[in-house]
Amino acid sequence: MKFNTIFEPFRIKSVEPIPVSTQEEREEYLKAAFYNPFLLQSDQVLIDFLTDSGTSAMSSNQWAAMMNADESYAGARSWDRFEKAVRNLTGMPYILPTHQGRAAERILYGSLGSKGKYFLSNTHFDTTRANIEFSGAKAVDIPIAESKDFISEYPFKGNLDVDKLKELIPKYGAENVAAVILTVTNNSGGGQPVSMANAREVSRLCKANNILFVLDACRIAENAYFIWKHEPEFNSHSFLAIAQEMCSLADACVMSAKKDALVNMGGFLSLRDKALADSCTQLLIITEGYTTYGGLSGRDMEAVAVGLEEVFDPAYLNYRIRSTTYLGKALRALGVPVIYPIGGHAVYIESNKMYPHIPIEQYPGQSLVCNLYRVGGIRSVEVGSVMFGKYDERGKLIPSAMELVRLAIPRRVYTQSHIDYVVEVFAEIIKTKSLARGLKIIYEPTFLRHFTARFEELS
Ligand code: F0G
Numbered sequence: 001m002k003f004n005t006i007f008e009p010f011r012i013k014s015v016e017p018i019p020v021s022t023q024e025e026r027e028e029y030l031k032a033a034f035y036n037p038f039l040l041q042s043d044q045v046l047i048d049f050l051t052d053s054g055t056s057a058m059s060s061n062q063w064a065a066m067m068n069a070d071e072s073y074a075g076a077r078s079w080d081r082f083e084k085a086v087r088n089l090t091g092m093p094y095i096l097p098t099h100q101g102r103a104a105e106r107i108l109y110g111s112l113g114s115k116g117k118y119f120l121s122n123t124h125f126d127t128t129r130a131n132i133e134f135s136g137a138k139a140v141d142i143p144i145a146e147s148k149d150f151i152s153e154y155p156f157k158g159n160l161d162v163d164k165l166k167e168l169i170p171k172y173g174a175e176n177v178a179a180v181i182l183t184v185t186n187n188s189g190g191g192q193p194v195s196m197a198n199a200r201e202v203s204r205l206c207k208a209n210n211i212l213f214v215l216d217a218c219r220i221a222e223n224a225y226f227i228w229k230h231e232p233e234f235n236s237h238s239f240l241a242i243a244q245e246m247c248s249l250a251d252a253c254v255m256s257a258k259k260d261a262l263v264n265m266g267g268f269l270s271l272r273d274k275a276l277a278d279s280c281t282q283l284l285i286i287t288e289g290y291t292t293y294g295g296l297s298g299r300d301m302e303a304v305a306v307g308l309e310e311v312f313d314p315a316y317l318n319y320r321i322r323s324t325t326y327l328g329k330a331l332r333a334l335g336v337p338v339i340y341p342i343g344g345h346a347v348y349i350e351s352n353k354m355y356p357h358i359p360i361e362q363y364p365g366q367s368l369v370c371n372l373y374r375v376g377g378i379r380s381v382e383v384g385s386v387m388f389g390k391y392d393e394r395g396k397l398i399p400s401a402m403e404l405v406r407l408a409i410p411r412r413v414y415t416q417s418h419i420d421y422v423v424e425v426f427a428e429i430i431k432t433k434s435l436a437r438g439l440k441i442i443y444e445p446t447f448l449r450h451f452t453a454r455f456e457e458l459s
Contacts (some may be wrong), residue, residue, distance in 0.1 A: 127448075152191070
């Protein structure tokens, strides 16, 4: 028998109260935060969809493992468990623990990148791009054409455009392509999955041209679910076996454990090549920590080791993907322009379609983010021209390729009634959408401006 209610495959042992605020109070909070939800206090938020990163609820088994952790500086038992769990997933011989994903990125891309080098990816996540550009290299996004069609049911819109890759390798010169990065799932491209077929093609081309193939594996379990569902070859494989197979195609793997390892902090870099591992290890020791803890405490490593097992549990992954889809479908039914199909960790909304009257230079996505907070205390994030916009020499905005708002769903944190509340808030927002106002930026830093930019609402 198939029931419609989503069965959360856990019961709640410890609760965290959500402070409830009124719309008037939130109006004040928003003004004080310069209309940037990153600058809000978390206790001013009712439903926090800012990120699925580091926001997972840990299991009783993870907490128990943490109590048993070994905090020795070198050769800790907890490092052993961590290393085994990561090796079981990636199959790679060299494993470098880092405090989070971007530390692994800085070490790897800092080693590989310099002026004149290129990185090619289905879509570089913002920290990935920032680390590459910081090294002097260029980051070039080559998603497949289907990724720009937000309506079709095509199941692997996260794929990398292999024809474009074939064209760009000789154009830049294979020796100048520092790496090809496949981000699974493709976070900045709408959270869409990447097929095994695509990963195999990318792997083959990288091997033929002697280019390093890097997997950004932070949501690899969610990606495995979609491969299981949509690539017939894999529908009798376990989710873990699918993820292992994908890793087996790559030369290196960076992972922010704050996503699919179900922890609040952690990450790693794993490599097959000894010479590259040696140079990265130097940087690791200088900037993160000794080789058997990187930036992590023993308890963090224990939590990752357990999380990497739990995330591949079919009951968990079924619940996870079903609940994200539930929100996406409910919003679509209300007429909210959501990206289809719904990805694993988040629902993405096309803000320029939702608010066609707000010009891109006035950031329709930021406007939606502010209204969601105002009306329902929901914190979300703009993934559009605030996050990725650049300026030309005359200071005119070069917009991002897409104007999205992301509702990222923390793992094991909210229940179906929280999600139903979010749907009701959207129903309210849809009613008054013609009144939504644009914003202008009154302060911004050079890198990753969306974190600290300040805005003013336009009348
Ligand atoms: N790669 C991808 C695809 C990511 O989504 C993130 C983080 C990182 C790398 C960097 O990892 O945060 O541990 O340093 N994404 C978060 C998000 C911040 O909200 O999507 P980190």
